[in-house]
Amino acid sequence: xxxxxxxxxxxxxxxxxxxxxxxxxxxxxxxxxxxxxxxxxxxxxxxxxxxxxxxxxxxxxxxxxxxxxxxxxxxxxxxxxxxxxx
Numbered sequence: 001x002x003x004x005x006x007x008x009x010x011x012x013x014x015x016x017x018x019x020x021x022x023x024x025x026x027x028x029x030x031x032x033x034x035x036x037x038x039x040x041x042x043x044x045x046x047x048x049x050x051x052x053x054x055x056x057x058x059x060x061x062x063x064x065x066x067x068x069x070x071x072x073x074x075x076x077x078x079x080x081x082x083x084x085x086x
Contacts, residue, residue, distance in 0.1 A: 010063055017059060
């Protein structure tokens with residue numbers, strides 16, 4: 001993650017880790033489905049174009065590596081309560 005410019009972000013929401021990993025595709029780009037980030041844009045495991053945490057616990061550790069306390073803010077869209085059941 002240090003070989004070029006990056007865009008670090010934190011995703012939150014129901015099943016965010018599982019959903020994020022589905023969007024990213026398999027770690028090995030050759031095993032990734034077309035339509036996933038890795039399936040469409042990556043060609044080598046060592047130059048993987050993206051990273052996603054594999055668990056909520058690891059996500060917390062990785063977020064702390066990239067962001068200082070107070071830099072990550074929670075946001076709730078106006079339609080949230082209409083889309084998600086409580």
